[in-house]
Amino acid sequence: MSDLFLLTEAQMRRIEPYFPLSHGVARVDDRRVISGIVFVIRNGLRWRDAPREYGPHKTIYNRFVRWSRLGVFNKIFAELARKAGKPSRLMIDATHLKAHRTAASLLKKGLFSRRIGRTKGGLNSKLHAVCDGRGRPVIMLLSEGQMSDYKGAALIIDALPPAKKLLADRGYDADWFRQALDERGITPCIPSRSNRKKPIQHDRRLYRQRHKIENMFGRLKDWRRIHTRYDRCAHTFFSAICIAAAVIFWL
Template identity: 60%
Template sequence: MSDLFWLTDAQMARLAPFFPRSHGKPRVEDRRVLSGIIFINRNGLRWRDAPAAYGPHKTLYSRWKRWSEKGIFARMMAGLAAEHGEKTTVMIDATYLKAHRTATSMAQKGGRGRLIGRTKGGMNTKLHAICDSQGRPIDLFVTAGQVSDYIGARALLSGLPNVKWLLGDRGYDADWFREALQDKGIRACIPGRKKRKTPIKYDKRRYKRRNRIEIMFGRLKDWRRVATRYVSIGTQL
């Protein structure tokens, strides 16, 4: 059982404020159930393949589905991300998440849809992200794979923290985006597209730090259910 994942006391203490109140019969132990949910998502297992140490797999799935629909997991991530304390630099980028055939064939009634699109690499979802200077995610936005980076940038713009710099690659070189950052008092460290008649000056030394958001994506994709989407987006990310 040494290879199983268990939330620590410190981690549970940070998550506890986001837990809903228990009405009537007490819930099954939160540490055991949440640890099991994380283990399943990290390894991309079927719920029925959950190790016995985490209890009945139906309990894990029921908690995952119920808390997802109520937005509890989303509030956890938003609350933890709000504690970043970043005041200097944030980074923006996007990555593709491969959609498994079991996800592409599933229709979702109502809501935002499956958010799966066809690209040169097949059926994909695109994950747009903002991270801090240490490579910790601050904000995430999900679209279908064929959606432009500009759409993700526009969606994430309003949630940018009050920082001095934003680092991004050439995919974010747009006059409207630079002007929007300037209005927020944020300096853009974004190289210009090659088609620009007038070259864009940027801080090359500072730009090298952008690899931290690439490292963040790599760590996220260590989680099997993030690297490859197996289910509809409503219960996936």
């Protein structure tokens, strides 16, 4: 497997505590199967096209779907980000992720939506994220593509970790958002909208650091199954995003 991706033993030791317990028959080698999941997501392959070195493709796919439903990958990302400590600076933004025709279905029978919406660019999903001062994601949220930055911020605000400052573009320039940050002791660094009667000053020099969250989105989209959504179910697609974020930034 010299030409294929394989998690190191040190990386496995960091994520193994969050794996479900095995009952009865022992599971197939976790390191090989998880590495196969990462390889498929990063290269945008069909599950059936996973290299044979990772084992049967059905085993890889079934493990991914089963653990996605259990929220295992979401927990791995959240715990790795939490253990990094409290950031002194935060950044918030959102980006669109194109839905492939195999996943592009607005309606779904059941309790949960697919988190796919219609915009001028077609059917897509939207990833809202908060990262630390080094451009590493600490909070992520998947929504329909047409959801505004305002609504995404409203869903994320209660989960923000303690920090001194938060950087955002003028799309987040709202009085309620600034007030919510002030109540949490976070100083906003947000440019004023052009239609604001009394512009609010911000630290222009500090604002230049906001490119780091754009770089973070770019690195996530380098993974083919993140850049283009092939998964119909929202929980499996978000699990793929959590896997990519954990491997790129936290392992």
